Amino acid sequence: QVQLVESGGGVVQPGRSLRLSCATSGFTFSSFDIHWVRQAPGKGLEWVAVISSDGTNKFYADSVTGRFTFSRDNSRNTLYLQMNSLRPEDTAVYYCAKGPGLVGVAYFDHWGQGTLVTVSS
């Protein structure tokens, strides 16, 4: 079955960096776009970034543009979110989520369990 497992979360000081990972299995990894979606404590869902199936196209929410970098290793079925210059407002559970693999179709059909990032001094 499709699985996405995030790791790498933790407590980090403002201005520092953190790298999240998302290990996947159960589907043809190189055929699907993958997204990061975050949820601040007690708040709603916020889309963060997407990477295309081949890794050539990446798009980011304004709130993270220039600070976060999304990459993928299709040989390891794993994705990475490098988060630099972290701010307290980046505190959230970060989910990786799989797209449906259909051109022009934009939803998230499988989600990981999430990893908590806390930015605090």
Add this chain to the structure above:
Amino acid sequence: QSVLTQPPSVSGAPGQRVTISCTGSNSNIGAGYDVHWYQQLPGTAPKLLIYGNNNRPSGVPDRFAGSRSGTSASLAITGLQAEDEADYYCQSYDSNLSLYYVFGPGTKVTVL
């Protein structure tokens, strides 16, 4: 502030029907972009409930139904059950510069 709007909460007794609205604009739902719905049970990750306005993934009961019209969409839950108590989010795509994928703020469904 969310690009899509939802009521903060709805409630109903077991067996009743409840609906959740999702209102957008001409740059998202009104532009013809599909609406999708997610259910988030307490302490868990979101789960796809409805995709493409009115399609249910395998395993989602037919008590859940989605629809879209104009700049709005709605999710109906019929025969409300205790296990339906959760947060529900609508989601679409927005063509405004750099908005991309947008979510509603979420609606808490309470089973009385």
